[in-house]
Amino acid sequence: MSQPRDEGFWRERVRGIGLLIALSLSVLAIATVVAFGVLVVLG
């Protein structure tokens, strides 16, 4: 009989994906600020 998944199984996956999305959106946010700055200065 298969064992039920413990609570940590899902928690660590949700946390991992949440942090990955947060990290990616932070990178995009920084890139947006940089690109905006370059456009203002040189555009």
Added chain:
Amino acid sequence: MTTALKPDARDLQLIGYYLGKVLLGLGLLQLVPLIVALSLGEWNSASAFAIGAALAIITWALSDALLVTRQALSWAHGMVIVGLSWLLGPIYAAVPMLLSGRFSDPMHALFEAMSALTTTGMSVIHDLDHTPVSEDLFRHLLQIAGGLGIIIVVLSVFTAGGARITTLYVSEARDERVLPNIIRTARFIFSVAGTLFAVFTTLLVVALVATGFTPGRAIYHGVNLFFASFSTGGFSVMQASMMYYHSAWVELLVGIVMIAGTLSFGLHLAMWRGDPRDVLRHIETRTLAAVTSVLFVLLSVGLVRAGSYDSLEALLRKGWFTLVSAASSTGHQVNVGDTYLYEWGLLAPAAIVASMAMGGMASSTAGGIKAIRVGLTIKSVTHEIRRILLPESALVVTTYHAGKRRVLRDETARAATTVLLLFLASYLLGVLTALAYGELDLTQAIFESVSVGANIGISIGVVNPGMPDGLALVYILQMWLGRLEFVAVFALFGYLVSLARGRART
């Protein structure tokens, strides 16, 4: 001088035995597109996969029957097995590609297979838009198997594991075991890939349906997009690559998956355990963030000065996406190859080349020199400067964070710098070979060579179905060297020399 011992029949038996297992994995992998081909009535592709799978499985059956051994693996065996696996694997994978009739030249079929397994992602297929579904799936399956590490994928399934395959795991350019036990490490890698596959393929399918795809086509594109992006391979099912989708949401999701692919599995573990601080202070994160930020400023300045783009959206969707594609070593394209040559000026392509040369993180699916080596080389240079500036009696200690606080040792810095220099030599080899053909300028030769040598896949147009065989062969060599980060290949050559000239055992 000590002469190396000549490998004997037992060593060759052991190497052959493990190579057979790797080929079994490749044979079984071909059963997936074979089933798809049969179910869709793609008979030509089905026969190609049936022959390819049979060839690989028969080779395994022979090696398993004739070469079975319980001899323990040494480091030398591990290196040789990995070096040969990454040479034989593409040869066996090229068989169904050649039989499918997509390639008139066997060298180009081998190029495509090596490009797939090493997650380079450059393609020499004539009409990608009309490639059968099963053949597209096979190319993308090769990428994900190669990205995760074909040795770890195969041997963690088909062997008892433990110390015997640890040597193979490290030889396959995976410096760092994520967890103390190799099987647990393999399971964790599968867990990360499986979880991200479930979540992001679903999101990609939704985004594609929202842009007008039918559910069936959305699933087909979503699955292949995930494989190509997480493996940091960058193959595409359409000739137009990412431009085909015309969707900012698809580009954003693919961007996140590319970032996931370039993060080391050690950092994935830190995130799963809820320790983002470990991610942020790691030398690789900091190096990648610092270098990519500087390069994005240069890229943006270059694009705006060249008059390429004048809106924030264009700078992000064309410039930032291309930089992420380069830094992650994926190679998804949102521009046609000529754009880099004729519309981007010089500074912007130079920023992309620098980003491609460095690549992503070690122990990830990414290629290139790797951020940790660039970071350690920078640390090593500042260490030397501090040593010169401080009094002779001062004890200069340089530390860095990689999982824990570590002291920079001379041998660590030397190893990082050596591999960095070898990558530069590989890039130079590709540049000189391309220039020797006399039809390319320096920009084209540098861009393409760095992209191939670092297993990136963004093309300026040099790699095409009409590419000369000599150039294709050098690019194949570069992809092989780049994926294995030189060590296993050099060990293989050393083993071959000792086979010919070594001292016989007494």
